[in-house]
Amino acid sequence: MADVLVTYHSQSGNTRKLAESVAEGVRDAPNSRARLKEAFNTHASDIRECDAVVFCSPEYFGYMSGAIKDLFDRTYEELKDDPRSVRKPYCIVVSAGNDGSGAVRQIERLCKGYRFRKVQDPIICRAKVTGEILAKCRELGATLAEGISLGIF
Ligand SMILES: Cc1cc2nc3c(=O)[nH]c(=O)nc-3n(C[C@H](O)[C@H](O)[C@H](O)COP(=O)(O)O)c2cc1C
Numbered sequence: 001m002a003d004v005l006v007t008y009h010s011q012s013g014n015t016r017k018l019a020e021s022v023a024e025g026v027r028d029a030p031n032s033r034a035r036l037k038e039a040f041n042t043h044a045s046d047i048r049e050c051d052a053v054v055f056c057s058p059e060y061f062g063y064m065s066g067a068i069k070d071l072f073d074r075t076y077e078e079l080k081d082d083p084r085s086v087r088k089p090y091c092i093v094v095s096a097g098n099d100g101s102g103a104v105r106q107i108e109r110l111c112k113g114y115r116f117r118k119v120q121d122p123i124i125c126r127a128k129v130t131g132e133i134l135a136k137c138r139e140l141g142a143t144l145a146e147g148i149s150l151g152i153f
Pocket residue numbers: 009010011012013014015016058059060061062063095096097098099100127
C-alpha cells in the first residue's frame with residue numbers, strides 16, 4: 001500500500017490543477033491512496049504518516065509560496081529528528097509564470113534540512129497549464145506510488 005500526501009497552495013488555480021493530476025496518478029496505481037491537502041491544512045502528522053510527499057507550489061517572487069513556507073516553518077522542529085520522517089521520499093511540482101527555478105531550489109534546500117529524499121526530478125509548469133504537463137504530473141504520481149509499493153523508493 002502506498003500512501004502519498006500531495007500538499008499544495010494555489011491562488012488562481014494553476015498549482016491546484018497540477019496537484020490534482022498528481023493525486024489522480026497516485027490513484028491510478030494499484031493499492032495506492034492519495035491525500036490531496038491544502039498546505040495551510042497540512043500538519044506534521046500528515047507528513048509523518050505518509051509514505052511520500054509531493055510539494056506543489058507556485059513560484060512567488062522567486063520563492064515558494066508563503067503557504068508552503070509556512071508548512072515547513074510549522075513542522076520542522078517536530079519532524080527534523082523523527083525517524084518516521086527522515087529519508088521520506090519527496091517530489092516537487094512548481095507552477096510559474098516564466099521561471100520556477102527559485103521555488104524549486106528553495107524547497108530542495110529545506111527538504112535537505114529535513115533529510116527527505118528526492119526520488120524524482122521536479123516538474124516546472126511555466127505559463128499555461130497544458131494537457132501535456134497535466135499528463136506529466138499524473139505520470140509522476142503513478143511512478144511515485146508504484147515505486148513505493150515495489151520498494152524501489
Ligand atoms: C505575487 C506573485 C508573484 C509571482 N512571482 C513570480 C516569479 O517570481 N516567477 C515566476 O515565474 N512567476 C511568478 N508569478 C506567477 C505565478 O507563479 C504563476 O501565475 C502561477 O501559475 C500561479 O499559481 P497559482 O495559480 O497556483 O496561484 C507570480 C505571481 C504572483 C501572484
